[in-house]
Amino acid sequence: MSSKENKPSESWKGFHGPNLGVAIELYEEYTKDPDAVDEELRALFDTLGPPPSSNDEERFIAAEVPAVKQTVGTDMMRKIVGAVKLADTIRMKGHLASDIHPIQKEFKNEELLQLSRYDLTEADLRQVPVDMLCPNAPSYVKDGFEAIEHLKKVYTQTVAFEFGHVQDEEERNWLYKMVESDLYLPNLSTQQRINLLKRLTQVEGFEKFIHRTFVGQKRFSIEGLDVLVPMLDEAVRESVHEGTENIMIGMAHRGRLNVLTHTLGKPYHMIFSEFLHAPKEDLSSESATGINGWTGDVKYHLGADRQIKEENTVEATVTLANNPSHLEFVSPIVEGYARAAQEDRSNKGEPVQDTLKAYSILIHGDAAFPGQGIVTETLNLSRLTGYQVGGSLHIIANNNIGFTTETYDSRSTTYSSDPAKGFEIPILHVNADDPEACMAAIHLAFQYRKRFKKDFLIDLVGYRRLGHNETDDPFVTQPETYSRIKKHPTVRAIYADYLTEQKVIEKGYGSDLDKETLEYLRTEYDKVASKKSEHDVKISQPDFIVNGLPKVKTAVDFDTLKQINEDLLKWPNEFKVNDKLGKILKRRLDGFEEGGKIDWAHGEVLAFASIISDGTPVRLSGQDSERGTFVQRHLVLHDKDSNELYTPLKELESAKASFAVYNSPLSEAAVVGFEYGYNVQSPETLVLWEAQFGDFANGAQVMFDQWIAAGRAKWGQKSGLVVLLPHGYEGQGPEHSSGRVERFLVSAAENNWTIANCSSAAQYFHLLRRQAAILKKDSVRPLIIMTPKSLLRNSYASSDAKVFSEGEFLPVLEQPGLGEKADKVERILLCSGKVSIDLAERIDKKSDDENWDWLHIARVEELYPFPKRLIRELFANYKNLKEVIWVQEEPKNMGAWPFMESRIRDITPENVNVSYIGRTFRSSPAEGNPIAHKTEQERIITESLTRKK
Numbered sequence: 001m002s003s004k005e006n007k008p009s010e011s012w013k014g015f016h017g018p019n020l021g022v023a024i025e026l027y028e029e030y031t032k033d034p035d036a037v038d039e040e041l042r043a044l045f046d047t048l049g050p051p052p053s054s055n056d057e058e059r060f061i062a063a064e065v066p067a068v069k070q071t072v073g074t075d076m077m078r079k080i081v082g083a084v085k086l087a088d089t090i091r092m093k094g095h096l097a098s099d100i101h102p103i104q105k106e107f108k109n110e111e112l113l114q115l116s117r118y119d120l121t122e123a124d125l126r127q128v129p130v131d132m133l134c135p136n137a138p139s140y141v142k143d144g145f146e147a148i149e150h151l152k153k154v155y156t157q158t159v160a161f162e163f164g165h166v167q168d169e170e171e172r173n174w175l176y177k178m179v180e181s182d183l184y185l186p187n188l189s190t191q192q193r194i195n196l197l198k199r200l201t202q203v204e205g206f207e208k209f210i211h212r213t214f215v216g217q218k219r220f221s222i223e224g225l226d227v228l229v230p231m232l233d234e235a236v237r238e239s240v241h242e243g244t245e246n247i248m249i250g251m252a253h254r255g256r257l258n259v260l261t262h263t264l265g266k267p268y269h270m271i272f273s274e275f276l277h278a279p280k281e282d283l284s285s286e287s288a289t290g291i292n293g294w295t296g297d298v299k300y301h302l303g304a305d306r307q308i309k310e311e312n313t314v315e316a317t318v319t320l321a322n323n324p325s326h327l328e329f330v331s332p333i334v335e336g337y338a339r340a341a342q343e344d345r346s347n348k349g350e351p352v353q354d355t356l357k358a359y360s361i362l363i364h365g366d367a368a369f370p371g372q373g374i375v376t377e378t379l380n381l382s383r384l385t386g387y388q389v390g391g392s393l394h395i396i397a398n399n400n401i402g403f404t405t406e407t408y409d410s411r412s413t414t415y416s417s418d419p420a421k422g423f424e425i426p427i428l429h430v431n432a433d434d435p436e437a438c439m440a441a442i443h444l445a446f447q448y449r450k451r452f453k454k455d456f457l458i459d460l461v462g463y464r465r466l467g468h469n470e471t472d473d474p475f476v477t478q479p480e481t482y483s484r485i486k487k488h489p490t491v492r493a494i495y496a497d498y499l500t501e502q503k504v505i506e507k508g509y510g511s512d513l514d515k516e517t518l519e520y521l522r523t524e525y526d527k528v529a530s531k532k533s534e535h536d537v538k539i540s541q542p543d544f545i546v547n548g549l550p551k552v553k554t555a556v557d558f559d560t561l562k563q564i565n566e567d568l569l570k571w572p573n574e575f576k577v578n579d580k581l582g583k584i585l586k587r588r589l590d591g592f593e594e595g596g597k598i599d600w601a602h603g604e605v606l607a608f609a610s611i612i613s614d615g616t617p618v619r620l621s622g623q624d625s626e627r628g629t630f631v632q633r634h635l636v637l638h639d640k641d642s643n644e645l646y647t648p649l650k651e652l653e654s655a656k657a658s659f660a661v662y663n664s665p666l667s668e669a670a671v672v673g674f675e676y677g678y679n680v681q682s683p684e685t686l687v688l689w690e691a692q693f694g695d696f697a698n699g700a701q702v703m704f705d706q707w708i709a710a711g712r713a714k715w716g717q718k719s720g721l722v723v724l725l726p727h728g729y730e731g732q733g734p735e736h737s738s739g740r741v742e743r744f745l746v747s748a749a750e751n752n753w754t755i756a757n758c759s760s761a762a763q764y765f766h767l768l769r770r771q772a773a774i775l776k777k778d779s780v781r782p783l784i785i786m787t788p789k790s791l792l793r794n795s796y797a798s799s800d801a802k803v804f805s806e807g808e809f810l811p812v813l814e815q816p817g818l819g820e821k822a823d824k825v826e827r828i829l830l831c832s833g834k835v836s837i838d839l840a841e842r843i844d845k846k847s848d849d850e851n852w853d854w855l856h857i858a859r860v861e862e863l864y865p866f867p868k869r870l871i872r873e874l875f876a877n878y879k880n881l882k883e884v885i886w887v888q889e890e891p892k893n894m895g896a897w898p899f900m901e902s903r904i905r906d907i908t909p910e911n912v913n914v915s916y917i918g919r920t921f922r923s924s925p926a927e928g929n930p931i932a933h934k935t936e937q938e939r940i941i942t943e944s945l946t947r948k949k
């Protein structure tokens with residue numbers, strides 16, 4: 001250290017203000033016992049040498065805080081260090097001593113902030129300058145003691161903050177300034193306070209009326225978190241005032257009826273009619289009715305839209321998304337809504353995003369937020385290029401219980417909000433019994449989003465007045481807690497008493513409001529009470545669903561397609577494509593020459609190009625979708641020297657709409673949900689999601705089961721989402737073989753979606769174009785495609801250019817060269833996808849003495865809707881037919897066979913045997929041993945092409 005002793009002061013210049021005092025104190029501990037500090041500090045102090053003298057201390061501190069004029073001695077430094085530690089503890093851990101729990105007050109840890117813990121007295125603190133502890137304090141704060149008291153007030157009362165995990169210094173400092181200077185506190189007028197009381201009275205009155213009138217019926221009451229409704233009111237008001245055109249809300253079932261009624265404007269009598277099962281025909285003119293499908297859903301799952309217009313603002317739409325009892329899974333869907341509403345897709349290139357246009361609000365459960373993985377997946381989307389929405393507002397509707405499960409059994413963290421810390425999302429905890437603090441929380445969240453365009457989380461801490469539902473008795477499992485809740489006044493009563501004390505309202509005004517509300521609810525109830533229906537309900541599909549898809553033209557003029565192809569293979573002279581890739585792509589020019597072929601990826605890019613040239617936007621996402629999992633797509637090119645990007649489809653001269661492609665995060669559930677939501681909000685856009693391998697869709701099973709397959713029937717919610725699932729047995733093991741087509745087929749009914757397993761590039765091209773053509777039609781439905789892996793470059797799956805310019809999608813394809821002698825055909829093989837190409841290759845390799853007159857093969861390209869008429873007509877052509885065999889690669893209990901068997905038998909002529917060739921029953925989709933796989937594949941093909949003696 002001797003080499004540093006000449007200029008000790010200069011070595012410590014990196015420390016300023018309170019940081020200098022802390023550093024000196026640690027250095028003193030180090031000189032007494034080097035092991036008292038960690039290894040990094042020891043190394044630092046070895047380098048720095050002795051700290052500055054008292055004169056230097058004064059100079060350093062005075063440079064940072066001009067208020068310090070006197071010489072700072074050791075005793076004063078001790079006070080400063082202790083005071084700074086206390087101030088930082090209040091900021092970082094004040095939430096642990098806060099008054100944010102309406103019921104469980106014992107959670108409050110007040111000992112944490114006692115002065116004695118920091119060897120301080122009030123007199124000590126009064127000697128410390130305010131700016132050293134709270135530079136953003138209001139002007140009435142005059143000394144260090146008042147600064148500490150102010151910080152306690154800010155961080156430990158009915159609203160508490162966690163900002164320390166926010167790494168961006170500008171954001172963190174802005175947050176501290178907002179809360180410590182009281183800038184986030186709304187200045188509520190007398191009328192605003194009275195209106196807030198009125199809203200709380202409506203919220204409570206609605207729940208009380210239903211509880212008394214419809215005894216034992218489920219509604220999942222909001223009671224205990226009543227203030228959530230005025231919080232949403234305020235979020236909507238602030239958003240619309242700033243010019244937001246769409247406010248999208250996602251929430252589970254608790255409190256949903258109250259939000260539907262008050263935030264979405266669904267009339268009371270319409271809610272009552274659903275409890276009474278009264279007919280709705282007479283109420284169809286009402287706004288915010290929600291749109292039910294033909295099978296419908298329970299009332300606390302339904303969504304609604306509401307049009308609102310405040311003075312001097314644009315007209316806006318508030319949407320509450322439909323949501324089944326899968327809690328958090330609606331979150332990415334709502335963010336997809338928001339992204340679609342924010343984007344302008346009318347011009348070529350990347351869609352233009354304006355995050356002001358839409359605001360997504362996601363309401364979570366306290367047990368679900370840390371418990372459901374979909375939450376973390378959704379939070380991870382928040383700052384990704386293809387998925388960010390300029391910040392979502394997250395509100396945890398915190399009951400401090402999950403059904404009957406206590407917090408210590410439902411999470412491993414202090415707060416249910418803790419998972420958000422990993423994404424540096426600011427967190428605010430607020431007591432649900434303090435309505436004005438809750439309004440302040442919304443204001444801060446909105447201002448943060450407006451400035452930084454990032455997520456914000458409010459942990460609304462309350463309780464659940466009743467059981468999980470209205471038939472549940474919570475005293476059975478939480479007797480002590482519910483004894484407290486039973487005695488606890490409602491937030492309406494608490495706020496009415498507060499306003500009375502503040503002379504805002506006269507005594508008794510709150511009770512009068514309560515009575516008026518209940519009288520009005522009775523009037524609304526009487527409108528429908530006499531119309532209760534006892535008739536059977538008929539469930540029937542609309543004609544546009546029953547009649548299936550309309551006939552549309554999907555062929556593209558040859559010269560037009562050729563020109564598009566040439567344009568796609570042009571890139572700037574200064575852009576240097578990978579040499580090998582450049583040569584591969586340039587070969588696509590040969591596809592339009594005599595004898596040329598167009599493979600799968602080439603056909604796909606031509607489909608995308610022709611679709612955006614027709615004026616339909618395209619959005620594709622998935623893991624590695626830009627390049628393609630199998631190095632086949634190359635929609636985004638990388639300069640080999642600079643790594644700059646170039647996307648030919650975004651520069652296409654003929655394009656009349658946008659094109660977007662994104663590599664998604666390693667997520668299935670959240671990304672599928674996001675794309676589904678995007679498509680619902682933007683029905684004119686061809687939205688595609690691609691799995692890296694088909695069975696990865698397992699991770700999004702809830703999205704498929706609850707929304708994509710059934711959303712139309714339950715809620716009347718249209719979707720034309722395209723799902724691409726790589727499928728086919730190449731010996732790569734169980735997880736890289738099957739797209740689990742059986743899981744989609746088992747949910748196939750009522751023309752709810754189309755499921756295809758194409759075997760050629762032209763079929764894929766026409767299928768995509770057909771989907772794009774029907775997007776705006778009532779008959780649109782999702783499209784599930786089992787896409788190939790090994791067939792991507794297989795010449796048997798490639799197509800002539802004329803099939804793109806003259807053909808159409810064919811649900812059934814007959815094998816060329818077979819079945820020409822109709823009277824000799826005894827066996828017809830029905831198959832789909834890759835195995836049909838395996839069969840075609842084997843037939844082409846036949847020996848000269850093999851005769852195939854007895855055999856015909858038909859590829860079922862569209863598995864659902866089952867092409868019943870086409871296959872029946874095919875069978876009718878062969879009068880000597882003896883057997884029909886379904887051939888597949890998958891095990892017998894998987895693949896299409898379990899779905900196909902009964903349908904094939906139903907249309908097969910009498911005395912014709914129906915059987916199966918494929919793998920036997922298995923628990924796993926495919927063999928892991930490549931030799932076993934090859935043996936099974938060989939057996940399936942050989943058996944299919946061997947004539948029975």
